[in-house]
Amino acid sequence: MYVELKHINKHFGNFKASDDVTVGIEKGKLIGLLGPSGSGKTTILRMIAGLENPDSGEIIIDGKVINNVPASKRGIGFVFQSYALFRYMTVFDNVAFGLKIAKKPANEIKERVHELLELVGLSGLEKRYPSELSGGQRQRVAFARALAPNPQLLLLDEPFAAIDAKVRQELRSWLKGMIQKLGVTSIFVTHDQDEAIEVADEIIITNRGRIEQVGSPYEVYSNPKTAFTASFFGQPSIFKDYSNFRRFDILENAENAIVRPEFVKVTKKNEVQKYKSSAEEGVVEEVDFRGYGIELRVRVNGVLLTARRSFDQPRIDVGEAVDVFIYRMFVTQGDTATLLENKSLREPVVVI
Amino acid sequence: MSAVTQSGLHRDTKGSKLVRYSLIGISLLFVFLMLILPLITVITEAFKQGFAVYSKAVADDYTIKAILLTLEASFFAVAINTVFGLCAAWSLTKFKFKGKKILATLIDLPVTVSPIIAGLIFLLTFGRQSPIFPLLQDADIKIVFAVPGIVLATIFVTFPFISRELIPVLESQGTDEEEAAALMGAKGFTIFRRITFPHIKWAFLYGVVLCAARAMGEFGAVSVISGHLRGKTNTLPLHVEILFNEFQYVPAFAVASILVMLAILILVARSVIEHKGRKK
Numbered sequence: 001m002y003v004e005l006k007h008i009n010k011h012f013g014n015f016k017a018s019d020d021v022t023v024g025i026e027k028g029k030l031i032g033l034l035g036p037s038g039s040g041k042t043t044i045l046r047m048i049a050g051l052e053n054p055d056s057g058e059i060i061i062d063g064k065v066i067n068n069v070p071a072s073k074r075g076i077g078f079v080f081q082s083y084a085l086f087r088y089m090t091v092f093d094n095v096a097f098g099l100k101i102a103k104k105p106a107n108e109i110k111e112r113v114h115e116l117l118e119l120v121g122l123s124g125l126e127k128r129y130p131s132e133l134s135g136g137q138r139q140r141v142a143f144a145r146a147l148a149p150n151p152q153l154l155l156l157d158e159p160f161a162a163i164d165a166k167v168r169q170e171l172r173s174w175l176k177g178m179i180q181k182l183g184v185t186s187i188f189v190t191h192d193q194d195e196a197i198e199v200a201d202e203i204i205i206t207n208r209g210r211i212e213q214v215g216s217p218y219e220v221y222s223n224p225k226t227a228f229t230a231s232f233f234g235q236p237s238i239f240k241d242y243s244n245f246r247r248f249d250i251l252e253n254a255e256n257a258i259v260r261p262e263f264v265k266v267t268k269k270n271e272v273q274k275y276k277s278s279a280e281e282g283v284v285e286e287v288d289f290r291g292y293g294i295e296l297r298v299r300v301n302g303v304l305l306t307a308r309r310s311f312d313q314p315r316i317d318v319g320e321a322v323d324v325f326i327y328r329m330f331v332t333q334g335d336t337a338t339l340l341e342n343k344s345l346r347e348p349v350v351v352i
Numbered sequence: 353m354s355a356v357t358q359s360g361l362h363r364d365t366k367g368s369k370l371v372r373y374s375l376i377g378i379s380l381l382f383v384f385l386m387l388i389l390p391l392i393t394v395i396t397e398a399f400k401q402g403f404a405v406y407s408k409a410v411a412d413d414y415t416i417k418a419i420l421l422t423l424e425a426s427f428f429a430v431a432i433n434t435v436f437g438l439c440a441a442w443s444l445t446k447f448k449f450k451g452k453k454i455l456a457t458l459i460d461l462p463v464t465v466s467p468i469i470a471g472l473i474f475l476l477t478f479g480r481q482s483p484i485f486p487l488l489q490d491a492d493i494k495i496v497f498a499v500p501g502i503v504l505a506t507i508f509v510t511f512p513f514i515s516r517e518l519i520p521v522l523e524s525q526g527t528d529e530e531e532a533a534a535l536m537g538a539k540g541f542t543i544f545r546r547i548t549f550p551h552i553k554w555a556f557l558y559g560v561v562l563c564a565a566r567a568m569g570e571f572g573a574v575s576v577i578s579g580h581l582r583g584k585t586n587t588l589p590l591h592v593e594i595l596f597n598e599f600q601y602v603p604a605f606a607v608a609s610i611l612v613m614l615a616i617l618i619l620v621a622r623s624v625i626e627h628k629g630r631k632k
């Protein structure tokens with residue numbers, strides 16, 4: 001493990017921002033730190049960078065405990081949420097700042113800055129001030145500035161938060177490519193699950209100062225271990241009592257049932273469907289147009305579920321009675337989540 | 353931009369021409385009566401008996417001494433309040449500590465308290481009836497009825513000017529840029545010089561100008577503690593008062609005109625600074 005956090009605790013006054021955080025990060029990986037607002041993501045990043053001290057626990061980088069190493073000596077590049085570009089310095093001076101502080105010779109600085117600006121595609125903008133750049137350009141300057149002193153570890157706090165949706169999409173793949181090319185171990189914070197899934201090699205999920213789960217995007221999405229993770233991803237419908245859904249095993253002490261849209265298949269009464277016989281009866285309450293297709297809200301056994309259909313399927317109207325088949329659901333017991341499959345999936349199919 | 357006027361208000365909401373012109377008229381009339389007219393009076397009274405009398409009054413030994421003392425007191429007030437203002441503004445905006453609210457409130461005290469009271473405070477603290485007076489006397493330090501007292505009183509009344517200008521700018525900046533610089537290995541003073549100061553420069557200069565203006569014009573606090581010793585503890589405003597009380601009207605107005613000119617100079621400096629600061 002290249003970066004290791006061991007039993008980190010951090011309070012702000014009485015508020016526990018980090019609660020026994022223990023996690024390891026492999027060298028060269030791009031890690032997404034994902035969690036809702038206020039879950040302690042920035043706090044973790046700032047402690048690794050040395051901008052904040054943990055109350056207890058160890059921070060280890062490359063085998064050395066660095067709790068007492070000052071921030072400036074940790075060799076970490078940091079991209080701030082607001083970029084924190086030096087607004088009274090040109091793009092060139094922003095990127096050159098760390099090198100000047102390190103007293104590198106002038107020609108070497110010049111070379112490195114030009115190399116970096118070329119890398120991030122900003123050659124020719126050396127003389128601009130941050131206020132004269134677009135959001136995406138600022139982000140790239142911040143990235144170049146953080147990389148200038150050749151950090152071994154790059155930390156990015158919500159690098160795309162301040163950028164509009166279209167550019168954000170481009171920058172995501174750009175950043176992912178860039179970091180892969182450079183091979184620098186990186187941790188980026190986000191509260192956007194799509195972003196984490198798309199960009200990260202591995203996702204660390206935080207909630208209320210604790211680490212909920214660590215794993216590949218596929219792993220954390222499809223195999224959530226905790227109640228929080230199960231309910232965090234997708235667009236879940238969450239309800240208490242699922243005993244009316246007869247095709248699912250009943251677990252003891254079950255708290256919540258969680259059904260994601262992709263677990264639900266809605267068909268019209270006259271449509272052919274493999275598991276027609278074990279489908280539930282539902283009534284459509286809402287039909288919304290989305291870019292990718294149609295989003296439905298269907299009431300089944302008194303529970304409102306979200307489901308999706310594509311445009312090429314026959315039209316469904318509000319108030320229509322439909323068949324609803326639920327493939328699977330997560331059921332939480334205390335802090336853990338269990339995946340339940342519809343029993344019909346295991347039974348021989350009877351085609352009518 | 354067609355229906356929306358420059359200030360962003362829709363034309364209809366600005367009322368009729370009559371309202372507009374009468375409001376502007378009232379403002380102009382007021383400024384004329386309250387500011388321009390008195391200023392003109394000061395200048396004309398000063399030159400009433402010709403330039404020779406004016407220059408004699410201005411070149412008078414006591415006047416020169418008063419000018420020098422005023423400049424000295426203003427210089428110290430600005431210098432010390434610069435240091436204090438930077439420290440206070442910095443700690444109030446960048447640190448969290450107990451008593452922060454109290455400090456912020458106390459800084460404003462000098463503007464809310466009457467200058468006379470300020471003078472009295474120093475008179476009572478360092479004067480004959482004070483318990484530390486013997487100590488000062490042993491050390492041969494004179495504060496009351498001496499230059500140090502005047503400097504102290506001036507510092508007191510101009511106390512909040514610089515910090516009050518700095519606090520909003522520092523607050524709006526946040527700490528990100530400084531943290532970014534620190535992460536790259538910059539030390540405290542480098543961070544201040546390269547990151548913080550460029551940001552607060554214009555607000556700072558503006559504060560210095562306000563502080564200087566107030567320091568030069570201060571009358572109340574200084575009056576109490578000075579003892580009015582001509583040529584020793586007389587500042588320009590005090591000198592004007594003395595001349596006036598002695599019915600020496602022309603010299604009184606002549607000296608006053610110096611203050612007016614200083615004020616105009618400062619106004620110009622202020623506009624330049626404001627203009628430059630806004631451009632950034």
Ligand SMILES: Nc1ncnc2c1ncn2[C@@H]1O[C@H](COP(=O)(O)OP(=O)(O)OP(=O)(O)O)[C@@H](O)[C@H]1O
Binds near residue numbers: 016037040
């Ligand atoms: N300096 C501080 N003083 C007091 N409380 C703080 C401080 N920094 C963070 N907190 C608190 O700690 C909690 C975690 O904050 P943190 O900034 O780490 O959240 P986050 O996960 O980054 O959230 P966001 O997605 O909104 O940025 C929050 O409830 C916040 O109010």
Ligand SMILES: [Mg+2]
Binds near residue numbers: 043
């Ligand atoms: Mg944050």
